[in-house]
Amino acid sequence: MSTYCMLGNYTAEAVKGISPERTGKADDLIKKFGGKVVSGYALLGSYDLVLVVDLPGNDQAVQFSLAMNKLTGISFETLPAVTLAEFDRLSAAT
Numbered sequence: 001m002s003t004y005c006m007l008g009n010y011t012a013e014a015v016k017g018i019s020p021e022r023t024g025k026a027d028d029l030i031k032k033f034g035g036k037v038v039s040g041y042a043l044l045g046s047y048d049l050v051l052v053v054d055l056p057g058n059d060q061a062v063q064f065s066l067a068m069n070k071l072t073g074i075s076f077e078t079l080p081a082v083t084l085a086e087f088d089r090l091s092a093a094t
Contacts, residue, residue: 007047
C-alpha cells in the first residue's frame with residue numbers, strides 16, 4: 001500500500017452536498033479501489049479538506065481522485081507520501 005495526502009477544495013455546489021451520508025459514500029468509494037482513509041480533516045486556509053489515504057498505487061490514486069470529484073464536486077491535489085523513517089532510509093542510499 002502507498003500513502004497519499006489529498007488536498008481538497010470545495011466548489012459552491014460541493015458545499016451544498018455536505019452530509020454524513022456523502023462522507024459514508026466516499027468511504028465506500030475508496031474501498032472500491034482497494035484503499036482506506038487513514039484520517040481526514042477540515043481545514044482553514046488555501047485548502048478546505050485533507051484526506052490521508054492508503055491505496056495500492058498511483059493508478060488507484062488517480063481513479064479514486066477522479067471518482068471523488070464526480071461524487072462530491074470536490075477537486076483534489078493528490079500527493080504521494082512516505083514516512084519519515086522511509087525518507088531517512090531512502091536518503092541514506094544517496
